[in-house]
Amino acid sequence: MKPTSTVPSCGTDQAKRGCAGSFRLEEFLPYLLSVAANRVSGLLARRYQDAFGLTIPEWRCLAVIGEREPISASGIVDRTAMDKVKVSRTLASLEAKGFVQRAAHPTDGRLALFSFTARGRTVYERIVPLALETEREVLAGLSTGEERALRVGLLSLLKSLEEIEGEKNRF
Amino acid sequence: MKPTSTVPSCGTDQAKRGCAGSFRLEEFLPYLLSVAANRVSGLLARRYQDAFGLTIPEWRCLAVIGEREPISASGIVDRTAMDKVKVSRTLASLEAKGFVQRAAHPTDGRLALFSFTARGRTVYERIVPLALETEREVLAGLSTGEERALRVGLLSLLKSLEEIEGEKNRF
DNA sequence: AGGTGATAGTTTCATATGAAACCAACGTCA
DNA sequence: TGACGTTGGTTTCATATGAAACTATCACCT
Numbered sequence: 436m437k438p439t440s441t442v443p444s445c446g447t448d449q450a451k452r453g454c455a456g457s458f459r460l461e462e463f464l465p466y467l468l469s470v471a472a473n474r475v476s477g478l479l480a481r482r483y484q485d486a487f488g489l490t491i492p493e494w495r496c497l498a499v500i501g502e503r504e505p506i507s508a509s510g511i512v513d514r515t516a517m518d519k520v521k522v523s524r525t526l527a528s529l530e531a532k533g534f535v536q537r538a539a540h541p542t543d544g545r546l547a548l549f550s551f552t553a554r555g556r557t558v559y560e561r562i563v564p565l566a567l568e569t570e571r572e573v574l575a576g577l578s579t580g581e582e583r584a585l586r587v588g589l590l591s592l593l594k595s596l597e598e599i600e601g602e603k604n605r606f
Numbered sequence: 607m608k609p610t611s612t613v614p615s616c617g618t619d620q621a622k623r624g625c626a627g628s629f630r631l632e633e634f635l636p637y638l639l640s641v642a643a644n645r646v647s648g649l650l651a652r653r654y655q656d657a658f659g660l661t662i663p664e665w666r667c668l669a670v671i672g673e674r675e676p677i678s679a680s681g682i683v684d685r686t687a688m689d690k691v692k693v694s695r696t697l698a699s700l701e702a703k704g705f706v707q708r709a710a711h712p713t714d715g716r717l718a719l720f721s722f723t724a725r726g727r728t729v730y731e732r733i734v735p736l737a738l739e740t741e742r743e744v745l746a747g748l749s750t751g752e753e754r755a756l757r758v759g760l761l762s763l764l765k766s767l768e769e770i771e772g773e774k775n776r777f
Numbered sequence: 778a779g780g781t782g783a784t785a786g787t788t789t790c791a792t793a794t795g796a797a798a799c800c801a802a803c804g805t806c807a
Numbered sequence: 808t809g810a811c812g813t814t815g816g817t818t819t820c821a822t823a824t825g826a827a828a829c830t831a832t833c834a835c836c837t
Contacts, residue, residue, distance in 0.1 A: 458734045460669040460685065464741050464757065465646045470687045471760045472643035474767045475636045498631040509785060514631065516641045520825055523786060545785040545832045563629045570635050572770055576762040581755065585763075586635065588756030589642045591747040596645045599743055680815060691795055694816060716802050716815045784833075794823070803814075 468592075479569055486565060487558055488532075492517060492525040494562065496549075500535060501559050505548040507540070534558060639763075650740055657736060658729055659703075663688060663696040665733065667720075671706060672730050676719040678711070705729055 460466050476491060483489040489497070499514045500506060508526055512519050526549060529535045534555030540546035551559060574582050631637050647662060654660040660668070670685045671677060679697055683690050697720060700706045705726030711717035722730060745753050 458669060458672060458737070460666065460673065462757075463669070463737065464745065464760075465643075465650050465737075466666070467757070467760045467764075468639070468643040469647055471763050471767075472636075472639040473687070474764065474771075476640055478767060478770065479636050495631065495637070498629060498634070498637075501629060502631065507785075516644070518825060519786070520788090521823090523788095524823095527787090543785085543833070547786075566629070566634065566636075573763060573766050574635065576766040577759060581759055581762065584752065584755030585759030586638070588748060588752055588759065589635075589638045591752065592642050592744060592756075593638075593645065595744050595747040596642075596649060599649065600645075678815075683815095689795060690816070691818090692793090694818095695793095698817090714803070714815085718816075779837090781836080782834090785831085786829100787831100788829070789827085791826095792824080794821100796821095797819085799816100799818070801815085801817100803812105805811085805813100807808100807810090 475573055478573070479566070482565060482569060483562065487562055489558075489562070490525075492521055493529055493534075494566070496522065496525050496529060497534065497551075497555065497559050497562070498566075500549055500551060500555075501563070505538065505550040507546040507548055509546075511549070529555070646744055649744070650737070653736060653740060654733065658733055660729075660733070661696075663692055664700055664705075665737070667693065667696050667700060668705065668722075668726065668730050668733070669737075671720055671722060671726075672734070676709065676721040678717045678719055680717075682720070700726070 479494075480491050483491065483494050495515050495517065496511055499511050503510065503514070508519065508522050511517075511526070512522050515522065517525075526535065526537070529549075530537060533552055535549050536552050536555075537547045537549055540548055574585075577585065650665075651662050654662065654665050666686050666688065667682055670682050674681065674685070679690065679693050682688075682697070683693050686693065688696075697706065697708070700720075701708060704723055706720045707723050707726075708718045708720055711719055745756075748756065
């Protein structure tokens with residue numbers, strides 16, 4: 436497993452794409468995925484910023500609040516794959532901007548419940564169409580079947596990852 | 607395009623998923639994509655780090671050097687979707703770790719050409735199988751057809767993005 | 778009550794990031 | 808030749824990030 440020669444011994448030891456000489460970064464799925472995600476996020480970030488002065492974490496929090504208002508910070512953590520530090524800071528900034536308000540939980544003094552202000556709700560309702568429009572644009576090159584396949588693939592991927600990481604991550 | 611009412615007029619104006627009340631973050635493709643990419647990157651990052659002490663940018667540079675050695679920093683920028691600051695720093699770190707070496711370009715004094723050291727080549731040849739193995743694991747839940755569909759979808763997405771961004775980005 | 782361990786959320790601190798400024802070498806045009 | 812705009816690459820600086828520490832509350836057990 437540790438070839439020391441300068442020239443790798445290709446062509447016999449691995450079936451396909453298996454030897455170093457034939458590795459192609461641009462066909463490597465994790466790379467493709469990362470580039471695609473970053474580009475899509477970048478496009479959205481620019482649009483959210485230009486139209487509403489929102490960052491992606493801010494938009495994500497608003498999106499979840501829109502689904503489950505009122506919701507606690509940890510509820511948002513569960514539904515966004517963002518860590519709690521980022522959520523905490525994002526909620527603070529949304530509060531400062533006057534888009535959300537925090538209220539004490541009636542019985543549990545640890546929780547803060549977040550909901551829209553009137554202004555936050557308006558922004559939310561205006562930004563949803565922008566988000567969906569951008570999603571459609573980005574998917575414009577794909578047929579309905581291809582889009583479905585892409586979604587299925589991503590969900591499958593996430594499922595695989597949960598299994599793989601579960602071995603090491605469930606503490 | 608700018609509804610001012612507090613309550614969105616749902617149910618009639620958009621076919622599906624078109625009004626704020628029905629927006630689902632976890633079905634929003636940019637979000638799915640971002641979560642999937644981050645999780646895959648995270649898994650790889652842990653493995654590269656544990657096995658070889660490499661970060662993802664470092665591995666990306668090594669991957670490109672493995673394809674086109676010797677190559678300049680700007681050549682790597684072109685092939686990795688990383689910005690030149692990150693590439694510059696990553697190459698400096700790879701050089702410090704003794705994995706790559708830099709040489710002056712024979713005729714153009716601006717370019718530095720990077721190639722593997724013996725040690726760097728060894729690491730590269732050992733890390734390629736790890737990368738491919740991880741790719742296979744992550745894709746384990748997908749059939750061959752589904753995997754192809756996912757790849758096609760991602761490439762399509764990237765093509766769409768080039769067109770969309772081209773309008774505003776080609777300076 | 779009082780101790781103990783878990784949970785919610787914030788703050789600290791060290792590192793990562795990238796836009797913009799910067800330096801150096803190039804090519805070209807007068 | 809020598810100004811000038813360009814390109815390759817590094818440095819600066821202000822911001823973003825997240826692990827770990829911290830505070831406060833809760834739930835449970837004695």
